[in-house]
Amino acid sequence: MDQTLQKMFKIEHFVVEGLHCPKCIREIEGTLSENTKIKNARVNLSTQRLAVEWRPDVDTSVEHSEEVISALEKIGFKAFPFNTSQIDKEGEKAARSLLYAMGVAGFASANIMLLSVSVWSGDDMNETTRTMMHWVSALIALPTAVFSGMPFYKSAWGALKGRRLNMDVPISLAVILTCAMSLFGTYMQTDHTYYDAVVMLLFFLLTGRYLDQKMRSHARSVAHNLMSYKVSKATLLHEDGNTEDIASEMLSPGQIVQVIPGGKIPADGIVISGISDVDTSLVTGETIPAKVEKDSEVFAGTINLNGTLNIKITATSGNTLLDEIIVLMETAEQGRAKYVKLADRAAAIYAPLVHILSLSTFLGWFLFSNIGWEASLINAIAVLIITCPCALGLAVPVVQVVASSRLFKSGVLVKAADGLERLAEVDTVIFDKTGTLTLGQPELANYDDEDVTPFNLELAASLAKTSSHPLCRALIVACHDRDIPTIATKSEIYEEPGMGLKATINDLEVRLGNREWCGIHASYLPNNRYSELWLSVKGAKPVLFCFKDRMRQDAHDVVGWFLRRKMKVIMLSGDRKDVVEEAAEELGLSRYKYSCKPQDKIEVIERMKANGDKILMIGDGLNDAPALRAAHVSISPSSASEISQNAADFIFQSQKLETVVRAYQVSVSSRKLVFMNFAMAAIYNIIAVPFAAAGLLTPLIAAIAMSLSSIVVTANALRLNFEKLYRSHEP
Amino acid sequence: MDGLIYLIPAALFLGLLGLAGFFWSINHNQYDDLEGASYRALFEEDDIAEELENKEKSNPKEEH
Numbered sequence: 001m002d003q004t005l006q007k008m009f010k011i012e013h014f015v016v017e018g019l020h021c022p023k024c025i026r027e028i029e030g031t032l033s034e035n036t037k038i039k040n041a042r043v044n045l046s047t048q049r050l051a052v053e054w055r056p057d058v059d060t061s062v063e064h065s066e067e068v069i070s071a072l073e074k075i076g077f078k079a080f081p082f083n084t085s086q087i088d089k090e091g092e093k094a095a096r097s098l099l100y101a102m103g104v105a106g107f108a109s110a111n112i113m114l115l116s117v118s119v120w121s122g123d124d125m126n127e128t129t130r131t132m133m134h135w136v137s138a139l140i141a142l143p144t145a146v147f148s149g150m151p152f153y154k155s156a157w158g159a160l161k162g163r164r165l166n167m168d169v170p171i172s173l174a175v176i177l178t179c180a181m182s183l184f185g186t187y188m189q190t191d192h193t194y195y196d197a198v199v200m201l202l203f204f205l206l207t208g209r210y211l212d213q214k215m216r217s218h219a220r221s222v223a224h225n226l227m228s229y230k231v232s233k234a235t236l237l238h239e240d241g242n243t244e245d246i247a248s249e250m251l252s253p254g255q256i257v258q259v260i261p262g263g264k265i266p267a268d269g270i271v272i273s274g275i276s277d278v279d280t281s282l283v284t285g286e287t288i289p290a291k292v293e294k295d296s297e298v299f300a301g302t303i304n305l306n307g308t309l310n311i312k313i314t315a316t317s318g319n320t321l322l323d324e325i326i327v328l329m330e331t332a333e334q335g336r337a338k339y340v341k342l343a344d345r346a347a348a349i350y351a352p353l354v355h356i357l358s359l360s361t362f363l364g365w366f367l368f369s370n371i372g373w374e375a376s377l378i379n380a381i382a383v384l385i386i387t388c389p390c391a392l393g394l395a396v397p398v399v400q401v402v403a404s405s406r407l408f409k410s411g412v413l414v415k416a417a418d419g420l421e422r423l424a425e426v427d428t429v430i431f432d433k434t435g436t437l438t439l440g441q442p443e444l445a446n447y448d449d450e451d452v453t454p455f456n457l458e459l460a461a462s463l464a465k466t467s468s469h470p471l472c473r474a475l476i477v478a479c480h481d482r483d484i485p486t487i488a489t490k491s492e493i494y495e496e497p498g499m500g501l502k503a504t505i506n507d508l509e510v511r512l513g514n515r516e517w518c519g520i521h522a523s524y525l526p527n528n529r530y531s532e533l534w535l536s537v538k539g540a541k542p543v544l545f546c547f548k549d550r551m552r553q554d555a556h557d558v559v560g561w562f563l564r565r566k567m568k569v570i571m572l573s574g575d576r577k578d579v580v581e582e583a584a585e586e587l588g589l590s591r592y593k594y595s596c597k598p599q600d601k602i603e604v605i606e607r608m609k610a611n612g613d614k615i616l617m618i619g620d621g622l623n624d625a626p627a628l629r630a631a632h633v634s635i636s637p638s639s640a641s642e643i644s645q646n647a648a649d650f651i652f653q654s655q656k657l658e659t660v661v662r663a664y665q666v667s668v669s670s671r672k673l674v675f676m677n678f679a680m681a682a683i684y685n686i687i688a689v690p691f692a693a694a695g696l697l698t699p700l701i702a703a704i705a706m707s708l709s710s711i712v713v714t715a716n717a718l719r720l721n722f723e724k725l726y727r728s729h730e731p
Numbered sequence: 732m733d734g735l736i737y738l739i740p741a742a743l744f745l746g747l748l749g750l751a752g753f754f755w756s757i758n759h760n761q762y763d764d765l766e767g768a769s770y771r772a773l774f775e776e777d778d779i780a781e782e783l784e785n786k787e788k789s790n791p792k793e794e795h
Contacts, residue, residue, distance in 0.1 A: 022770030045767030099757055107750040111743060129735070136739055 105203040108144035141195035212397040234266035275498035276307030285574025307497020328626035391709035395677035419649035423667035432619030433573035442547035444478035554728035601627040
């Protein structure tokens with residue numbers, strides 16, 4: 001439905017990388033305005049997106065969006081097509097209706113306050129005028145209570161139907177009862193009505209809620225942008241040999257795609273021709289590339305390293321790796337739904353307490369005095385009004401807004417609404433290795449070997465310079481680090497896919513590649529621990545270059561930080577024993593598990609959960625996705641696979657792991673602040689309730705008490721901005 | 732106190748006017764891009780046209 005609507009208006013959305021300044025807007029909009037097919041192009045700097053509206057006579061198809069992308073590329077911007085998802089739109093709709101409700105409540109509270117102030121200060125006001133003021137207030141307040149209170153009534157009704165209590169139950173009850181009592185009072189021409197308190201309560205609460213919603217939808221949209229950067233095109237190979245670029249989502253089983261070296265494999269499938277190495281680290285956590293040839297199975301998301309592959313797609317039906325992972329994720333999801341939010345837990349204690357207090361006020365007055373049932377009821381409702389959970393309703397959202405925006409500045413996106421609460425409870429941290437503790441990039445490991453001389457490195461680099469293979473690039477990086485010149489040889493270089501490179505230098509044949517390519521027997525320097533490259537020069541001893549995945553700079557510091565706080569830190573990796581053991585030793589970790597399949601990771605988590613451990617899972621690979629869902633709370637780096645990012649509660653954008661510690665610190669402090677806010681709300685109630693129960697409450701006191709408590713709670717939350725956050729030591 | 736008969740409706744009318752303005756701004760996506768709009772105010776339409784002309788003159792091949 002939405003898609004047809006989008007087609008009708010012919011608007012296409014793009015995410016643009018690196019939009020910063022006003023000049024970018026001008027350049028992009030100016031350049032696109034020259035295209036005669038485009039009616040209007042508009043850049044949104046806040047969301048980093050571009051909306052292009054095509055002229056009505058242009059028929060929309062993939063080719064046109066290519067035009068926009070290439071036009072932007074010419075002026076130095078990278079753009080990606082962006083699909084607005086259903087979730088995005090629903091979030092936007094929710095934010096908009098909250099904004100409407102807030103606007104109405106704001107209008108109402110300002111106007112009613114004007115009337116109320118004149119009633120409070122007008123001692124000489126006669127009764128008729130006062131009653132008229134009350135009726136005007138009722139005229140404004142009642143429709144407002146119906147319209148602006150709707151979000152609360154709906155949620156309260158939902159909770160009651162499910163036989164639960166949430167914060168919206170006491171809020172709704174207070175709003176409805178206060179309105180009813182004020183209306184009764186207006187009708188009976190009494191002195192006191194509380195219309196101003198009702199609409200002010202709604203206005204405060206809606207403001208808090210709107211900000212909370214806005215912050216989260218902002219984080220989600222940034223996360224969504226990050227994912228768009230990963231959208232990949234697939235090259236479809238037709239039977240007549242022609243190729244066509246189409247979006248990966250458009251692929252269907254049975255089609256044949258061509259994947260060039262360095263390209264991402266777009267879907268699960270079987271190789272029908274070609275030989276290459278495939279980097280599967282994002283899927284299995286395994287660091288050594290796997291060799292594939294005809295009839296090998298390959299998985300979506302893995303990267304083809306050095307040979308062109310033609311792949312017949314098998315995915316979307318049957319038992320693909322992805323299906324298996326999705327099933328695992330769904331099962332894991334069910335375990336988590338039991339979590340009850342802090343605010344709702346507070347409400348479960350608070351609501352019955354307040355209602356009992358109010359009931360005993362009524363009974364107390366009714367049975368032990370002679371003021372009659374009407375006055376007793378009015379006193380009972382006064383208790384409800386003064387205990388109106390304004391501060392309590394704001395306690396959580398305000399803290400969350402401040403915490404999320406603080407984390408946003410540190411590069412952490414808070415995706416889940418209750419993520420911060422859950423993170424604060426954590427006592428066990430589980431790390432994935434490849435791509436999480438490590439950067440997922442190979443680095444030369446055996447530079448201490450006597451064979452790895454600057455001369456050999458330079459010679460190897462002269463061949464490696466031309467290749468885009470990750471190991472070759474790692475070799476070049478290693479040379480740069482040691483100030484060894486990397487100049488490509490002038491002689492012709494021949495590259496054999498899946499094997500290596502060959503060139504003739506000074507009449508000697510030089511080869512750089514795998515063991516087989518260099519003709520080295522398997523028993524010579526056996527190695528199944530590192531990724532390897534061999535350099536062989538005819539007549540000379542072959543040289544072995546070993547590569548291992550590089551640790552993130554501050555992985556050691558961060559692991560140490562958690563260990564010092566007596567938390568259990570565990571590493572679960574899909575990689576082989578030797579590699580995992582070495583990494584554990586480097587990090588000072590005593591608990592780890594190697595060769596883990598996705599099921600194994602879940603099993604470990606479930607077992608620990610059964611022991612009452614609250615687990616934080618940090619992982620990036622597709623194989624981590626079910627574990628991310630199963631854990632109490634989860635964090636992914638922004639380099640993670642799309643499915644993992646969807647599964648995680650937080651995403652961090654930095655190269656450093658220190659952001660994980662920061663997220664934890666902020667969550668712990670915000671939990672402290674939430675409790676402090678609850679405590680303040682309680683103290684305020686303890687002071688105020690006796691007044692109300694004694695029948696001494698006036699509307700002026702109610703209004704002052706409510707605004708004061710809200711301001712105190714908000715100011716308290718802002719203290720989070722002054723908290724000092726962890727910074728890892730530079731190596 | 733007779734003045735109130737005019738003053739209260741007048742105050743309410745003005746308030747409603749503000750509310751209507753607020754709704755209009757929500758419906759017309761005025762809050763969608765709070766950053767970009769502040770810069771847009773500084774653009775001169777003429778400048779953009781001029782710049783583009785200059786660009787075309789300097790490398791005419793680039794635009795198709």
